[in-house]
Every structure is written in C-alpha cells, then in structure tokens.
Amino acid sequence: MSQTQWQAVIGLECHVQLLTRSKMFSGASTAYGADPNTHACALDVALPGTLPVANAEAIRLAVRFGLAVGAHIRPMSVFARKNYFYPDLPKGYQISQYEEPIVEGGSVRVAVGDGRSITVALTRAHLEEDAGKSVHDAFHGATGIDLNRAGTPLLEIVSEPVMHSAAEAAAYMKTLHRLVRWLRICDGNLEEGSFRCDANVSIRPEGDSTLGTRTEIKNVNSFRFVEKAIEYEIERQIRELEAGRSIVQETRLYDEARQQTRPMRSKESAHDYRYFPDPDLPPVVVPAELQEAERALLPELPDARHARYLEALQLSAYDAGQLTGDRETADYFEALLSGVPGQAKLCANWVLGEVSAALNAAQYDIVACPIAPAQLADLLGRIVDGSISGKIAKDVFTAMWAGEGSADAVIAARGLGQISDDSALVAAIDGVLAASPEQAGQFRAGDEKIFTWLVGQVMRATRGKANPSRLNQLLRERLQSC
Amino acid sequence: MALDSATLVHLARLARLSLGASELELLGADLDRTLAMIDQLQQIDVNGLEPLAQPQAPDTGNRVDSVTEEDHSAQLLGLSPAAEGGYFLVPKVIE
Amino acid sequence: MSRIEALDTVSGQLAALAAGSATAIALVERSLERAAALVELNALITTTADAARATAARLTPGSGPLAGVPFAQKDLFCTRGVRTTCGSRMLADFIAPYDATVSERLNAAGAVSIGKANMDEFAMGSSNENSFFGPVRNPWDRQRVPGGSSGGSAALVAAGVVPFATGSDTGGSVRQPAALCGVVGLKPTYGRVSRYGMVAYASSLDQAGVLAHTADDCARVLAAIAGADPRDATCSTRPLDDYVGALGSGVRGLRIGVVAEYFGAGVDPAVAQAVRGALQVLEREGAVLVDVRLPSLPLSIPAYYVLAPAEASSNLARYDGVRFGHRCDAPTDLADLYGRSRAEGFGTEVKRRILAGTYVLSAGYYDAYYRRAQRVRRLIANDYQRAFTEVDLLAGPTAPDVAFALGEKAADPLAMYAADVNTVAVNLAGLPAISVPAGFVTGLPVGLQLVGPAFGETRLLAAAHALQLVSDWHLQAPGAAA
Secondary structure: OOOOOEEEEEEEEEEEEOOOOEOOOOOOEOOOOOOOOOOOOOOOOOOOOOOOOOEHHHHHHHHHHHHHOOOEEOOEEOOEEEEOOOOOOOOOEEEEOOOOOOEEOOEEEEEEEOOEEEEEEEEEEEEEEOOOEEEEEEEOOEEEEEOOOOOOEEEEEEEOOOEOOHHHHHHHHHHHHHHHHHOOOOOOOOOOOOEEEEEEEEEEEOOOOOOOOOEEEEEEOOHHHHHHHHHHHHHHHHHHHHOOOOOOOOEEEEEOOOOEEEEOOOOOOOOOOOOEEOOOOOOEEOOHHHHHHHHHHOOOOHHHHHHHHHHOOOOOHHHHHHHOOOHHHHHHHHHHHHHOOOOHHHHHHHHHHHHHHHHHHHOOOHHHOOOOHHHHHHHHHHHHOOOOOHHHHHHHHHHHHOOOOOHHHHHHHOOOOOEOOHHHHHHHHHHHHHHOHHHHHHHHOOOOOHHHHHHHHHHHHOOOOEOHHHHHHHHHHHHHHO | OOOOHHHHHHHHHHOOOOOOHHHHHHHHHHHHHHHHHHHHHHHOOOOOOOOOOOOOOOOOOOEOOOOOOOOOHHHHHHOOOOEEOOEEEEEOOOO | OEEOOHHHOHHHHHHHHHHOOOOHHHHHHHHHHHHHHOHHHOOEEEEOHHHHHHHHHHOOOOOOOOOOOEEEEEOOEOEOOEEOOOOOHHHOOOEOOOOOHHHHHHHHOOOEEEEEEOOOHHHOOOOOOOOOOOOOOEOOEOOEOOOOOOHHHHHHHHOOOOOEEEEEOOOOOOHHHHHHHOOEEEEOOOOOEOOOOEOOOOOOOOOEEEEEOOHHHHHHHHHHHEOOOOOOOOOOOOOOOOOOOOHHHOOOOOEEEEEHHHHOOOOOHHHHHHHHHHHHHHHHOOOEEEEEOOOOHHHHHHHHHHHHHHHHHHHHHHOOOOOOOOOOOOOOOHHHHHHHHHHHHOOHHHHHHHHHHHHHHOOOOHHHHHHHHHHHHHHHHHHHHHHOOOOOEEEEEOOOOOOOEOOOOOOOHHHHHHHHHHOHHHHHHOOOEEEEEEEEEOOEEEEEEEEOOOOOHHHHHHHHHHHHHOOOHHHEEOOOOO
C-alpha cells in the first residue's frame, strides 16, 4: 500500500547519426548494410600511426541542430578522449566532447496529448564517433566485431531531467525524432540504429527537490518500447523503495519478451573514463559566418508550420498535426496548395486521405509518391471547378497513380466529365421523374427521405457524373414545379 | 605518498595489464618515485596560466565530407591474429 | 678516430652520382656491406636489402632531390609491406599496410631505404636499452649506449652505414642520440613535419626528425619531408622556407642566448667546457653571446613526465591483441585477452609509463596532475617566448654527459629521466632545435644544442652550418672496432 506519492524524473540522451557520406574522422563510407568491415579503413581499425581529421559537414549539421533548438553554439569547442576498453572501440578510446561541447542549452516544445505541451530543456549536444558492432551468436565461443559503424558521426543530445512520465519521455523522443529528420541532419531510421535513446530514470517523493539514484536504460530502439521500459522501471523503483531497499545505480536493458528491464551483465558499474582533450585534433571552430549561413538555411520548423496551418490556413489541430508529422508531407501539402490556392481543407483531406492510403498500401514514403503535387493540384482543380465530383476524382486518382496520365487526360479518356450543364441535367431528372411517378408523388406528399433515393437514381442514370449540388437544386425545382 | 596496493591493482586493471605480484611490486615502487618527482609541480603558482594543450595552433582545417576509402577488409582482417568470416574475433562477450 | 668520407654525406653522394663516379646500386651495396660488417651494433631491426637494390636499379640519378641516397628509417615510421615494430614485442610481426607521410616523401624524393632502425620501445627511453630486439651499441665505444630513443638511427649515421636516417623526438630522442653519437640531429617545430604514419607516443610532443653528419644534409632532408599534410590535423600549412638556400646566411650579428639553466649542476664540467668552446667559435664568426635565463626549465621534467605518459597511456590502448599485433595464447575471456596480450607485448619502461599516465588522468587526479602540468607547460613556453624577444637562438649542452655505459642507468629510471632536462622543454614549447657535434670528452662526442623560435629551422641550420664551416668535429668518425 503506497503511502508516499512518488514523482518520476526522467532525462533522455539521444544518439543521432548525422547524415554525412563519410565518417567523423576518416574518409570511409557511413552507408548502412555493407558486408562486415568493408567500410572500415586503417583509422577505423586504429592501426598504429593513423590520425583523425574532423568532418566539416558533421560540424555544420551540429550547428544546424543547435540553431533550431535555440541553443548557444560555442565558437570554439574541444574534442576529448573518453578512454575505456571494449572490442567495438578499436582505439581504446572514443573521440567525443566533454567539458566544452559544441552546443549548449536550447529547448524543444513537446505536445504531450490533450492539447497540453511541455518545454523540455536541453543540457547540451556534442559531437562524437560511434562504436562498431558486436555479433554474439554466430561464432563458437567467440564474439565477432564489425567496425563498419565505428567512426560514424553522432550528435549526442542530452535533455535536462525534466520529464515526469513515460508518456512525456516518449513524446519528447518522437518530437526530437521528427526534428532531426525535419532538419535533414539524420534519417531517423530506428531499425538501422540511426536514432537511439538511453533513458535515465529515477524517482523521488513528490515535492522533494533532490534527485534519487538513477538507472540508465539502454538500447531501446522503438518509441513504444521506450515508453514501456520506462513505465516498468518507474514501477520497479517504487517497489524497491517501498520495500525498504535502495536503488542500485546501474545500466539496464529492456527485455521485450518479458517486458521488463534487467541489469546489463558486462558493464562495470563505474567507468573511469580519464577524459582529456584530444591532442590530435584542433578545437572545433564555428565562425560567425558559418552560424549565419546555417541560420539562413534553416527551414520553417515544425512548430511554426503547425501554428501557421492553424491560424493562417484555418486547419484543424488534428490536420495540422498530421501534416507536420514530417517535413516531406508538409512540403507536399504546401506544394499541392500552391496549385489550388484557397483550398487548404480540400488539400489536407486529400493528402491525409487518398494519398496517405495509397502510400501505405504501396509502402512508399511520400517522396516516392508517383503523383507529384502539381499533378494532384490539377485533379483537385477539377473538383473545385465542378468538372467532376469528389467521388469520381478518387477513381481518377487511382488511374493517375497507375500511370494512366494527367487528371485531364484520364477524365477525357474515360468520359468522366461531370455534367454541370443544366439542360443535360434537367433531361436526366425528367427522365427519372417520368420513370418513377410513385416516388415523385411521395415526395410531393411530404416524404423528404425519398428525395435521396431520387438523387441516387439520377446519379445512376448519369453514371455518377451529375454535379451533386446542381442536381439537388434542379431536382427540387422540377419536383416542385410539376 | 606511497601508493597502496589496492590502487596499484586498480591502475593495472584500468590499463588492462595483467601483472604478476613481483612485477606489480617493482612497478609500484617505480611509480611511487615518479609520482614523488612529479609532485614538484604542486609547489608552483599556476595562477593566471592557461593550460597549453597544443604547442602550435593547428591550421590544417577540417575534411570535406566525401568517401575516399575503398574496401580494405581483406587486408585489414589479414593483419588480425583472429579473424573469421569477415569479423575480428574476441572471446565471447556476454551482455 | 678517423674522418668521414665524402660518400658519408648526402651532398657528397649526390655529387658523385651526378658526376657519374658512383651509381645508386653501388651506394646501396656500400651501405649494405657496412650494415653487415657492423651487425654487432644491433642498429637495424629489419634490413630490406632486395627492395633497396631493386629501387636503386630503377632509379635515374637526379630524378629527385635525394635520388639514389640510401637511408634508414626509425622503426616507428610505417612502411608498406615492411615490418614496423616500434622496437616492441607487441608489433614484432606487424607488417604495415601503408606508408607514413615521411616515408612516402623520402621515397618520392628518390632516397633508398635500406631498413628499419632499432629504437627504444615505442620511443620511450634515452639509451636504446629498452628495445625488445636488444640494445644498440654506440659506434664510438661498443660498451656504451648510443642514446635514445632514436639510438639505431644515430648509430647508423655515426658508423657510416647511411648518410642520413629518420628519427622521432618527443623529449630529445633525436637530439640526445645525435649528441652521444657525434652527428647532427634536427627536431623541427611541432607541426612542421606530418605525423601521419609515425606511430604515436605522445601526440602533442612527437615530431619527426633527421640525423646526418652535416647541417647541409639535414636541410636537404627537411626540405623533402616537411610541409602540409591533410591527413594530420596538427600539421602546419605554413609554406616551407628555403632551408638549403639559406644555409650560408652566416651568424654575423646573430644573438645567441647562453642559457644558465642548460649548464645546471648535473652537467659534466668537461662537457660544459666543450660546449662553451663551440660557442666561442661561433662568437669568432660574428655571433653575439648573451647570458639568458629560463627559470622554469627544471619544471620541464615533472611536466613532461605527467603529459607524455598520460598521452601515451591513451595512444597505446589500441594494442589489445584483437586487430593486429601480439595476442596471448588461448585467452580465457576478454579481460584475459587484453591483460595478457598487453603484459606480454610491452616491456618494463612502457608499462611504467602506461601506469603513470593512467594514474595522472584518473578520476580525482586530472586537475592536480594533467591540467596542472599543462599550465606549467604554458609557463615554460612563455619563458622561451620571452627569451626570443631578446635573442635569436638559445644554446647549451644537448646532454649533461657523454655516452654512459650499457646497463649503468637501467636500474634507475628517474636518473635517466632527469638527464633529459636540456631537451624536453623544447618539446613542451613545440620549438625547433638542433644538436651539433661540438667536441669530444675522453674520446666521446659532445653535442651543442641550439634552440630556435617557432618555424626558425632556417636560422638553426644556418648557425649549425656556420659552425661546421670552421670546425671539424662533425667530420670525425669512430675508428674501427672502438
């Protein structure tokens, strides 16, 4: 029986693989999925005499991130050696940044559901190199080391411990994930390990200002598992403390099968990393010109776009949220909108409806969409000008997706042009009324519901091409006039 | 300030050197004397002195981000005392 | 004693090749014969006779600034396809897959490598008694040390096996063996020569150097190896001076600071007298001798023995038996693999320095030792900078004594360290320095050290050259079987 009200305190450290072609300190490729050790050069294998030289693009991407989160960019930051022995760390040290990181401070606004937002302050972000990979089960009594990943540039983004629930932490992780993809500094591929988060979790009695002992949960590679792992860990810590035990500061893994966290077996509880500035590398210099150049290149950030969609375009919070889920979708939407100005809602419906469904079915990302925004704009234009109904437009869309041509070409080829011409419509209506005297009489007698049936009949007679609003108007007129 | 043996053992572990008892003792005595010599630095007034990390300001500049290395795996794995199937091998590590 | 021959110098060999009185093949054979005759000096770890002959056979005289001149390389310069041992069991069978920049440039200049010179293990030592491959003997007295760590290189030049050799200098390892062997040893400004492919001992102190009989020869070799290298981030892009062209500048009006602390209590009076005699020769040639003080000089030993071992402990972490180098038999687990491979692979002095370096970087000690030593380093550098506002060069004995007996100091590492007092400060300040033969005491060579301001190699070489025009200490050669 819980007497104490507990507060969870969570901070996240996210390792973001930067989108560079080559490694942080060598010219080997960072491309994923190659055969083992084929993307490891002499430096990555730490051969004697090899020396690191910093990747200018990685520095630029780190600056871009810092600017986007309103952080302070250090004009001069220092690479430091983090010394420890592990087979996936060939030099016996990782080149990272310690006392003087390139980015300090900053914050990220996170929507945590129910219209609520929190601001997560960031402590810092720094540049470092990734380690290689271990393969444990493929060799008899041995572990295999693949150094392809060793040396890949990482930006380690550290949040302040200001989240208080697993849900908040997961929301932050998703927001950060969207942001690094939005900025084009990371591809955000969770399965490939481009974006990895470790969670530091501790609890304390509600109202306490000191921090409890924390544990670190590592190697969780999905948003869902991060949330579950943190939830479990919070409960575990509460159980431990309420049973009179204390929390051991340790590193834990999330066991997906058992849905529990458990301690990592091989890591020592406290490493002495013996940090010192790396003598092989000069300080990282970020001149004002580089900052200004990157600032000028910053895209409109997700939050700003979201706000603009709400206010200027009058879209719903749901639509705005969905459209700003990633930059490519937002860009597609705006390119589409520029082709049918003033039709924000229509465009939103189509992007989030037909386009999204078709992409999901084909397992495409929006950048691979076979219908370009301008082409889709032509189609939507035909709805707006009454040439076709929305329903017909969906068929045209499917035909365009299959490569049958432009909107107009498909409409013409299939004779799908909506009948808006009054005389043709009147003719169709009169034909139906003549064929359905009973139903016409029911309407005139006051049965409003039969109207829908009559509409359906005219639609059928025109093979769906009647302009619905004009049809409604004219049908009512004809019924009332006869 | 003589080092205690626990510290010495800890240092050898940190440095991944498996030293026998007598070697440890000898090296420990050497380290004691070296540290005593180094302790002279404690007497110096270092006020106002910024640490000097690199004696000449490096000016080579950063690397352009391009792939300049090809597949060297055969050659590099060939240098290893224990490699198999494209991997470097170590005794099994349990995580 | 006897005298060196014209063919013992680079300039002499180039002249003979140009005149046609010697061929590249003949010069290589000459070197190989002498190496074989002097095998008891143990100055070479690997001799590359066939490759040298093949290179010489292909060579066109005059095709490069050093075309046809045989040389030896200190065994910490990576040489493609050739064993690169660093004098250590750890790399006893390591065949480097690439060439160091220094090796590459000397090959491109047409010089012909006859092999890899013995050295103190991983450049740690001042006597060349710390090599896994056995000690090197001083050609002037086979029972004495040649100095270290570039003992093999110095002995090979002194014995007339090669006209020049490469070395490395972290705390005096080119200059001190040059002094003890009666040859010229040049350590350029830190960053003047690329460290790419030069196996690292202490990254902020290491610099490649040259050993030869004359300043002229050193100038020629420096011109071939120095200059920008994008593969080494600490290598300077500053353009090269005309080292050879400026040799004849003379010393008229040159202010030479005679450093009181260089003539400290530990210096043998006869050595001091010989060095003062050499300085008087320069004075007669027009140099102005000025008394100067470098009060922080005695601090250079403790500062060096914090910083160098610290950097070394990190640089040598990559030697773990996994990807290259010595691996222990049948390791039981990862800790055993690391622990035994390293304990077996490294010699005693290397272990001493790794432990010391680990200690000074470890948690709680970083500020008290490493950071403090860096601040003392600043103090020392400031002293030199101030001195160079008053004088053009600084001078003193390179080493406090002539070559000592093999085994004499082996049991007393601290005595060995203390003898480096005249040389290590130069590495801490990153300045260029040269040791020039300045006389003999009891038939053993004595060296005069000249120190210059940053990138002042031209001034150093010109002063050394001026001394050599009016003296003949550098022309003495050890007698047969001394």
